[in-house]
Amino acid sequence: xxxxxxxxxxxxxxxxxxxxxxxxxxxxxxxxxxxxxxxxxxxxxxxxxxxxxxxxxxxxxxxxxxxxxxxxxxxxxxxxxxxxxxxxxxxxxxxxxxxxxxxxxxxxxxxxxx
Amino acid sequence: xxxxxxxxxxxxxxxxxxxxxxxxxxxxxxxxxxxxxxxxxxxxxxxxxxxxxxxxxxxxxxxxxxxxxxxxxxxxxxxxxxxxxxxxxxxxxxxxxxxxxxxxxxxxxxxxxx
Numbered sequence: 001x002x003x004x005x006x007x008x009x010x011x012x013x014x015x016x017x018x019x020x021x022x023x024x025x026x027x028x029x030x031x032x033x034x035x036x037x038x039x040x041x042x043x044x045x046x047x048x049x050x051x052x053x054x055x056x057x058x059x060x061x062x063x064x065x066x067x068x069x070x071x072x073x074x075x076x077x078x079x080x081x082x083x084x085x086x087x088x089x090x091x092x093x094x095x096x097x098x099x100x101x102x103x104x105x106x107x108x109x110x111x112x113x114x
Numbered sequence: 115x116x117x118x119x120x121x122x123x124x125x126x127x128x129x130x131x132x133x134x135x136x137x138x139x140x141x142x143x144x145x146x147x148x149x150x151x152x153x154x155x156x157x158x159x160x161x162x163x164x165x166x167x168x169x170x171x172x173x174x175x176x177x178x179x180x181x182x183x184x185x186x187x188x189x190x191x192x193x194x195x196x197x198x199x200x201x202x203x204x205x206x207x208x209x210x211x212x213x214x215x216x217x218x219x220x221x222x223x224x225x226x227x228x
Contacts, residue, residue, distance in 0.1 A: 004157065031214065042116065043158075043203070043218040056215065090157055100146050100165065100209045103216060105157030 002026055004106035006091050012112045015081060021109045023074040023091030032074040033103060034066060035090040043090065049074060050096065081113045117141045118206050120219035128227050133191040135222050137204030140185065144206040148216070149178060149189045152201045161202075162189070165209070194226045 004025045013019050025032065034046040048056035049068040063085075065077040074091055088110050092103040119138045127133045135149075145166035150158035164171040164178045164187070171178050177190045191198055204219040 006157075040220065042118065042220050043216075045215055045217075048215065092157075094214055096214075100207075101214055102148055102160040102163060103214070104160065105150075107155065107157045 004091060004093055004104050006089075006106035006109050008109060009107065010110045010112075012114065013078070013081065014114050015083070017081075018077070018079040020078065021076040021089055021091075021111075023076075023106055025072055025074075025091075025093040025104070025106075027093055027104060028095075029093035029104070030071055030096045031094045031101075032068060032071070033092040033094075034074065034076055035092065035105075037088040037090060037108075039087075047076075078111075081111075083113050086111055086113045115140070116219075117144075118204055118217045118219040120202075120204055120222050122222050123220070124223040124225070126225045126227060127194045129196055130193045133189075133194045133198065133224055133226070135189040135191075135202050135204075135224065137187045137189075137219055138185060139187075139206050139217075141206070141208070141217070142185070143208045144217075146207045146209040147178070147180060147187050148205045148207075149176075150203040150205060150218075151198075152203060152221070158203055191224075194224075196226045196228050199224055199226045 031050045035043045037043045046060045047066045067075040088108045090108045091106040094101040094103045148163040149161040152158040180187045201221040203221045205216040
């Protein structure tokens with residue numbers, strides 16, 4: 001595997017379910033990110049991890065819970081979601097959390113909440 | 115309020131001609147700008163960037179122009195090829211603050227007609 005991978009690629013869940021999204025980067029990067037892309041809206045940054053520490057939480061509801069066990073893996077744990085949480089969830093990584101670095105994105109997980 | 119705007123949701127160009135994609139921003143603290151390209155079912159891929167100390171950056175067929183006084187940047191693709199058909203996202207960051215948070219526009223769908 002190369003680059004940034006995300007699993008699953010598609011997920012359908014009910015509002016009472018608990019599920020997790022997984023992201024893995026094979027680039028040796030130190031920073032990882034979760035983004036949400038809703039229809040006709042720009043990508044919205046949700047969380048930033050640098051060296052496995054969360055450095056940013058953009059007022060994301062607590063029903064989204066990130067976890068970064070090491071610099072290569074990032075999870076997004078989901079519970080009691082709402083239908084408006086249906087979106088494309090993108091993971092990205094960069095060489096560090098410092099500035100002037102481009103981010104490398106995974107293919108995304110298309111989430112549908114029923 | 116959206117800090118990065120791409121006011122044209124779509125653009126069609128004949129193969130071999132120039133494609134010009136535009137982006138406006140409102141935050142004068144932005145000093146690093148990137149363009150990403152996205153194919154269906156894939157994550158955004160980095161295309162080209164420019165820092166605020168420059169007004170032009172060129173990479174092969176792709177050139178980005180930055181007009182700081184107008185808070186405007188544009189991506190020129192010449193000559194356009196059918197494989198360039200994709201959604202193009204403009205992004206910006208406040209690199210001078212040390213953060214690598216990217217603010218994205220809503221994207222412009224480019225169609226290159228053979």
